Amino acid sequence: MEDCIFCKIVRGEIPSEKVYEDEDFLAFKDINPAANVHVLIIPKKHCVSILDADSETMAKLPQVVAAVADEMGIKEKGFRLITNSGKESGQEVFHLHFHLLGGQQMRGLIG
Ligand code: AMP
Numbered sequence: 506m507e508d509c510i511f512c513k514i515v516r517g518e519i520p521s522e523k524v525y526e527d528e529d530f531l532a533f534k535d536i537n538p539a540a541n542v543h544v545l546i547i548p549k550k551h552c553v554s555i556l557d558a559d560s561e562t563m564a565k566l567p568q569v570v571a572a573v574a575d576e577m578g579i580k581e582k583g584f585r586l587i588t589n590s591g592k593e594s595g596q597e598v599f600h601l602h603f604h605l606l607g608g609q610q611m612r613g614l615i616g
Contacts, residue, residue: 506551511600515549525573529562532573532605541608542577542584546570553599554590570605579607 506512513519514533521533524544535543546569548562574580584607589596 506600509551509598509600511545511547511598511602512551515547524576525569527569529565530569532569535604539604540606540611542579542606544573544577544605546573546603546605548601552601554596554601555588556590558601566603570603573605574607577605577607579605583607583611585611 510519514521515531521531523531523533525532525546529550530546530548532544532546535545546566548558550559550562552558570586571580574584584605587604587606588602
């Protein structure tokens with residue numbers, strides 16, 4: 506996807522603060538953090554949202570989340586994992602991503 510900002514990050518055309526990478530996933534710090542720890546976890550292969558995600562990649566997501574949360578020091582303390590899908594959710598970047606949020610007591614719509 507030529508114009509997709511997260512595909513550009515995957516290709517190294519736009520800088521990012523990477524915290525994790527493997528052959529299928531990349532995780533980097535959100536440029537506009539909403540919590541003390543705010544990392545975006547993305548599949549390298551482009552898809553728009555959870556609705557068109559590749560099932561093989563998605564099967565790997567829990568282990569990637571665990572690795573990133575561990576790397577960020579929030580695996581044991583706790584964290585939130587959020588994905589937006591579609592306009593009404595507030596999705597702004599149309600490349601599937603999971604917001605990993607933590608490093609503080611989380612409050613908001615849930616909890
Ligand atoms: P969403 O509203 O779920 O689509 O979230 C998109 C997220 O991407 C927002 O939290 C932005 O702050 C973040 N974002 C946009 N551009 C970049 C970038 N170049 N590097 C890191 N995070 C970004």
